Amino acid sequence: MAQANDAPLATPLADRHQALGARMVEFGGWMMPLQYTGIIEEHRAVRSKAGVFDLSHMGELYVEGPDAAAALGYALTTEPANLKVGRAQYSMICWPEGGVMDDLIVYRLDDERFMVVANASNASVVSDALAERLAGSHLILDDRSLATGLVAIQGPLAQAILAPLTGLALPDLPYYSIAQGDVAGVPALVARTGYTGEDGFEVIADVADLGRVWDALLEAGTPLGAVPVGLGARDTLRLEAGMPLYGNELGPDTTPFEAGLGRVVKLGKEGDFVGRAALEKASADGPRKLLVGLMVRGRGIARHGYEIFLGDRRIGVVTSGTQSPTLGQPIAMAYVTPSEAEPGTIVDVGIRDQRVSAEVVPMPFYRRPAKTTDARA
Amino acid sequence: MVPQDLRYTKEHEWVRIEGDLATVGITDFAAEQLGDVVFVDLPEVGRTVAQFAAVGVIESVKAVSDLFAPVGGDVVETNAELTSKPELLNSDPFGKGWMLRIRISDPTALDGLLDLTAYEALTSEA
Numbered sequence: 001m002a003q004a005n006d007a008p009l010a011t012p013l014a015d016r017h018q019a020l021g022a023r024m025v026e027f028g029g030w031m032m033p034l035q036y037t038g039i040i041e042e043h044r045a046v047r048s049k050a051g052v053f054d055l056s057h058m059g060e061l062y063v064e065g066p067d068a069a070a071a072l073g074y075a076l077t078t079e080p081a082n083l084k085v086g087r088a089q090y091s092m093i094c095w096p097e098g099g100v101m102d103d104l105i106v107y108r109l110d111d112e113r114f115m116v117v118a119n120a121s122n123a124s125v126v127s128d129a130l131a132e133r134l135a136g137s138h139l140i141l142d143d144r145s146l147a148t149g150l151v152a153i154q155g156p157l158a159q160a161i162l163a164p165l166t167g168l169a170l171p172d173l174p175y176y177s178i179a180q181g182d183v184a185g186v187p188a189l190v191a192r193t194g195y196t197g198e199d200g201f202e203v204i205a206d207v208a209d210l211g212r213v214w215d216a217l218l219e220a221g222t223p224l225g226a227v228p229v230g231l232g233a234r235d236t237l238r239l240e241a242g243m244p245l246y247g248n249e250l251g252p253d254t255t256p257f258e259a260g261l262g263r264v265v266k267l268g269k270e271g272d273f274v275g276r277a278a279l280e281k282a283s284a285d286g287p288r289k290l291l292v293g294l295m296v297r298g299r300g301i302a303r304h305g306y307e308i309f310l311g312d313r314r315i316g317v318v319t320s321g322t323q324s325p326t327l328g329q330p331i332a333m334a335y336v337t338p339s340e341a342e343p344g345t346i347v348d349v350g351i352r353d354q355r356v357s358a359e360v361v362p363m364p365f366y367r368r369p370a371k372t373t374d375a376r377a
Numbered sequence: 378m379v380p381q382d383l384r385y386t387k388e389h390e391w392v393r394i395e396g397d398l399a400t401v402g403i404t405d406f407a408a409e410q411l412g413d414v415v416f417v418d419l420p421e422v423g424r425t426v427a428q429f430a431a432v433g434v435i436e437s438v439k440a441v442s443d444l445f446a447p448v449g450g451d452v453v454e455t456n457a458e459l460t461s462k463p464e465l466l467n468s469d470p471f472g473k474g475w476m477l478r479i480r481i482s483d484p485t486a487l488d489g490l491l492d493l494t495a496y497e498a499l500t501s502e503a
Contacts, residue, residue, distance in 0.1 A: 038467075039438040040413045232412070232439055301416050301436050322438055323415035330416075352434065 011056040012149050012207040013214055020228055028120030030057035033230040042233035043325040046196055047366075050155030051229035052217045059123025060148040060204060061116040061130060065139025068112050074273050075133035076106065077256065077265045083108040088176040088193055091116075092256050092264050093126055098278030099252035100259070102126050103244065105193055107178045112139075115178075115189070115204075117150075119246045133274055149210035153217050153226070154200030154237075156368070161221040162201055166190060170201070184216030195234065197241025198368055236322050239331065242293065242364030248304060248319040249291055249333055255279065258287040258335070289316065290341040293363035294349070296321075296330035298356035302349040308334055309348040309355060315340050318349065324365060331365045332358070383471075384447075384487065385496035386429075391471065392447045392490060394481075399448045402475045403435065403466060406500045411437040414466040419444070419455040419477055426452060426479065428486050433476070435466065447490060450482040 008031045011017070017024065022033035033054060035042060045051050063072060069081035078091040088107045095101050102122040107115045118126040127143045134141055153162055159170050168181035168190055178191040186209035194200040203213050218228065235245070244250050244259055256265050256279070265279055296302050301323055308316035321332030332349070340347065343362050348355040383391045389407035393400040408414065416436040426432045426446040433444035455477045459465060465474040481487070491499065 034439075035412060038413050040415075236438060299416075299418070301441075303441065323436075325438075 012210045013054045035230040035232045039232040040325045042229040045227045046155045049225035050157040053152040056149040057120035059118035059145040062142040064113045067137035068139045071134045071137040079269045094275035100250040149207045152202045154194045154196040154198045158200040184212045196237040240366035255282045289335040290338045293361045294332040294358045296358045300351040300356045301330045302332035307350040384490035386447045388445045399479045408467045408470045414463045417459040417463045424452045450479040454478040
């Protein structure tokens, strides 16, 4: 896996990104497309039509064996044993001290076979932690991050574009589920998951086959208005959808409760799991900070690292912020002291040498219109 | 296509000199590098600015960058349209995307600006 001091890895689609004129950027140890034509245009295409993303930097870790479900229950905060075959769950892997090591999606591919998808920047850390936590159990941990690529298609037209390319019956694939099938003639896993707030799919295939998946999706999607989308718009899309990003909203100094994700910490499950004692204490003590949404009411954009004030008191810090392409207003996520986390609270954001007014608002900032999908969550 | 009759800075700004007035904007190279501009903060009219001082802010979706005064003098006008249409910096950087006008206090300071040949040499290295 990529280490910080290695040269960045190239995705299997690097030639295609270059041909499309993408601006590339290093992210999580990989050279990835930041944008093709422009972040706002790509963002709007995903909201109105569809976008095709290269997410080959994500880590894919397979866990297989008779102990797989129970051992993952020890390593993670959720209960993979409760997943039905073909279903997925959002999960966390925490440090023994209770902080977040990474947020993950766990897919149950078969009774004794799981796939864990981790963030690129953390894939090697998660892989090492799983190896340690799963040691001694009857299972095989197979880190296929470098052998496996991932292409996502997201947006209201995602199903219409993908359906003709696969033998899978996509309307029968609910939100947060996965099926083994074929896409553009290559064997693939197709999951109805994503990171944009839209309906959509993630297609996981061998590195050698990924180009055919990418080409087929763009060929079928372009006449319908689909475009390739880079990490720039991926970030603005997930921010509007109120989804956390590791390194911004999540990290070792933050518990899942503070991030508003206590629902993925199954304190009621049987047996020990890594971080249990610390997370039980954190749950009992209450959060030291809470993640909130902010709408900037004055002029300016609140960015990662900007401080938040109530009067003269520093009460928090912005974790992510941008101009929302959908709302046409600056939006942000921030950690604030729990007593100031109520929606409607007016705070100040320190933007350069000015204090700019902002309001705590419920998240998400954007919710897709109902009934654009057959997904049954 | 970079206009011939302008002067430039290393910070990728252009300057059009007409008498003692300097009209200032960012180059198409800068606009392209920034990406979609979503916010512009300009100095107040009447403010006296020093040459190469940071006088404003340009924000794209991803990045924040300073606007520098290519010449010293008094700010006599700013492009108010940019407040509601910051995207003009991307669509027409040398035209409707102009940012401010400065009454030049010291004409000899213009020697510190680049001509087209020097600016193109700068961007071709980038």
